[in-house]
Amino acid sequence: MKESTITYNNKKIRIITAPAAVVGSGAAGFCAALRLHEYGVKDALLVTDGMKRGTSRNTGSDKQTYYKMNISGNAADCPAEMAKDFFSGGCVDGDNAYAEAANSLKCFLKLCELGVPFPTNRLGEYIGYQTDHDTRARATSAGPLTSKFMTEALEAAVLKENIDILDGSLVVSIIKAGEKVCGLLALDTRSLDKEFILIKTNNVVWATGGPAGMYADSVYPVSQCGMSGAAFEAGAEGKNLTEWQYGLASVNPRWNVSGTYMQVIPRFVSVDSEGKEYEFLAEHFGSDIKRALSLVFRKGYQWPFDCKKALTGSSLIDLLVYREKVLRGRKVYLDFRKNPFGIESFSASILDDEGRDYLVSAKADFGTPIERLRHMNDPAYQLYLEKGVDLEKEMLEISLSAQHNNGGIDVDLWWQTSVPGLFAAGEVAGTHGIVRPGGSALNAGQVGGTRAAQYIARRGDFTEPGDEEFLSAAEKHIEKFSELCEAITSKGESNIRSLRAEITDRMSMSGAAIRNAEKIKVTLSSAKETLVKFGEIASAEKNELADALRLRDTLACQVVYLSSMLDYIEKGGKSRGSSLYTSENGTAPEGLGDVFAFELDEDLIGDRVQTVKLDPDTLEVICGERNVRPLPEGGGFFENEWKRYREDGNVY
Numbered sequence: 001m002k003e004s005t006i007t008y009n010n011k012k013i014r015i016i017t018a019p020a021a022v023v024g025s026g027a028a029g030f031c032a033a034l035r036l037h038e039y040g041v042k043d044a045l046l047v048t049d050g051m052k053r054g055t056s057r058n059t060g061s062d063k064q065t066y067y068k069m070n071i072s073g074n075a076a077d078c079p080a081e082m083a084k085d086f087f088s089g090g091c092v093d094g095d096n097a098y099a100e101a102a103n104s105l106k107c108f109l110k111l112c113e114l115g116v117p118f119p120t121n122r123l124g125e126y127i128g129y130q131t132d133h134d135t136r137a138r139a140t141s142a143g144p145l146t147s148k149f150m151t152e153a154l155e156a157a158v159l160k161e162n163i164d165i166l167d168g169s170l171v172v173s174i175i176k177a178g179e180k181v182c183g184l185l186a187l188d189t190r191s192l193d194k195e196f197i198l199i200k201t202n203n204v205v206w207a208t209g210g211p212a213g214m215y216a217d218s219v220y221p222v223s224q225c226g227m228s229g230a231a232f233e234a235g236a237e238g239k240n241l242t243e244w245q246y247g248l249a250s251v252n253p254r255w256n257v258s259g260t261y262m263q264v265i266p267r268f269v270s271v272d273s274e275g276k277e278y279e280f281l282a283e284h285f286g287s288d289i290k291r292a293l294s295l296v297f298r299k300g301y302q303w304p305f306d307c308k309k310a311l312t313g314s315s316l317i318d319l320l321v322y323r324e325k326v327l328r329g330r331k332v333y334l335d336f337r338k339n340p341f342g343i344e345s346f347s348a349s350i351l352d353d354e355g356r357d358y359l360v361s362a363k364a365d366f367g368t369p370i371e372r373l374r375h376m377n378d379p380a381y382q383l384y385l386e387k388g389v390d391l392e393k394e395m396l397e398i399s400l401s402a403q404h405n406n407g408g409i410d411v412d413l414w415w416q417t418s419v420p421g422l423f424a425a426g427e428v429a430g431t432h433g434i435v436r437p438g439g440s441a442l443n444a445g446q447v448g449g450t451r452a453a454q455y456i457a458r459r460g461d462f463t464e465p466g467d468e469e470f471l472s473a474a475e476k477h478i479e480k481f482s483e484l485c486e487a488i489t490s491k492g493e494s495n496i497r498s499l500r501a502e503i504t505d506r507m508s509m510s511g512a513a514i515r516n517a518e519k520i521k522v523t524l525s526s527a528k529e530t531l532v533k534f535g536e537i538a539s540a541e542k543n544e545l546a547d548a549l550r551l552r553d554t555l556a557c558q559v560v561y562l563s564s565m566l567d568y569i570e571k572g573g574k575s576r577g578s579s580l581y582t583s584e585n586g587t588a589p590e591g592l593g594d595v596f597a598f599e600l601d602e603d604l605i606g607d608r609v610q611t612v613k614l615d616p617d618t619l620e621v622i623c624g625e626r627n628v629r630p631l632p633e634g635g636g637f638f639e640n641e642w643k644r645y646r647e648d649g650n651v652y
């Protein structure tokens, strides 16, 4: 690591020079850093605000899925078929889809070699199962903590190679010389005085994860906030920002309540501010117990909220939870201690054939939800117990929560953004569309990190700008953030927590699974105002500066994301994927009244993507539209492709 210091306004600032820098220590960031090293960029630097922070390291689900090409038995699979499945998610660029398919095995087998315990059969085959939007049983899993195992294995490899790591450094701004990246500005969160550090580099892989910090109702781990705002402020274009995944999750700990948690048919309860309890499914479905409970059962494997299932299908349950919490201001819980609808003696015959057969086969046609849960899947009970919640004794608070951003920063075939020298990999990059196969996010992060590293190693700009040239580009960033930090820390009592709660609550109420143009306008305008006056409004102790700057980034993200949602509505966009746009002309889901009326985007405008660019000075967001890049043919004549490959750089 090459280091120097400069003095700026009587303060010493460290400058670290590196041929390339990766920002983020999630599965995608570690992968990119390791690949850079393997491909010959030996002095690349990994910058992170905390080695163990982020989604990959701290999240999971009952069977956390990794999506890869099927290489078991007599499965007929190939890049072209896999790419077709990615592409069919709608609004997906064909070259990204193809590259994610073509590089799937390389990335998956690398993880296996590094020690991620993906299971094999006795013959050594990596057997697969079918996940959602999957045609060829491509899914695999190392258990509930697949992504954690991935980060651990990748981190060990990064440490083994002695790759330089700058830990405890929150990157707050991307510095450009003209149109190109030339460095980063980071807050040294571990220094007593919270000093800034400059990183001089022309090649940056932005692997900061999804912009999780935008939502109050969220199943992202608390340590994941994201920093997409800084990339937008640097001029990177966004794509498909409207496309998310939302679903039912517990609030504390944050965990998806999918699979067995639903299949054991818990009781859904809401509690108002006076402590009065409501069994709201019973209120809604009345005597139609079979339908209500069969929909709950189905939520087990239909986890994400899906507009197509919102009129009469299992997503009605998500809407009912949302209504209790957001519209009626109550807390919502799952109660595993008692059967729903006052059932005293449970029999699976109360469910439709599917649910009944399942529970009978699992020999769980008896007792209370907790008894069925412990019988069918005791680890699912233990999981909460280890996190301090005993489902035998207490109810579990839940909400309809943000889980994954399918869109993000727009990238090309090599995961380079619209800003030369700035690459995006992992969830921050928007390579998915309206829907995606389960597990494809983890595949995309590995492929993105690999592709970006390959390109940088071959085509990166490794000329080192002189100190003077670099400082003149960096100066305005140092000045802006120094002044902001000064203003934030000069007031006394901190309000960062309450400000975050207020800002993220507004987003969850207007720009989450249920979106309404009027509410979005109000939230957008207050996000803009708070961002503009952030230095005046925000107040923090020095040791909270990092949180304050994360909050500032969250606001910038909200401005961009809410603008994209508003533009989508104004251009006639309708409900699709996990996002329901309310519409006066729409149909109301069964028994829910006009407040949830919506129109389904029947023909999915899957061949067009929305693009988004922020003007950081005016906070105006320019939204455009373009055709998706088509699916490439792939394959080729060996001698010709070999020649192209040999003649250095021709595949890049």
Ligand SMILES: Cc1cc2nc3c(=O)[nH]c(=O)nc-3n(C[C@H](O)[C@H](O)[C@H](O)COP(=O)(O)OP(=O)(O)OC[C@H]3O[C@@H](n4cnc5c(N)ncnc54)[C@H](O)[C@@H]3O)c2cc1C
Pocket (backbone or CB within 6 Å): 023, 024, 025, 026, 027, 028, 029, 047, 048, 049, 050, 051, 052, 053, 054, 055, 056, 057, 059, 060, 061, 063, 064, 065, 066, 067, 147, 169, 170, 171, 172, 207, 208, 209, 210, 219, 220, 221, 223, 224, 225, 226, 227, 255, 256, 403, 404, 425, 426, 427, 428, 438, 439, 440, 441, 442, 443, 445
């Ligand atoms: C509950 C849940 C279940 C999921 N299940 C699945 C599944 O089954 N299959 C699947 O494919 N996907 C799943 N996902 C999604 C998947 O886990 C994530 O998309 C993926 O882990 C993101 O990896 P990443 O490396 O891009 O980002 P992250 O793992 O979030 O890492 C981001 C990193 O960037 C760092 N960082 C952020 N900002 C800065 C900054 N300014 N400066 C320095 N460092 C910074 C963070 O500290 C962190 O280290 C799930 C997600 C959730 C929440």
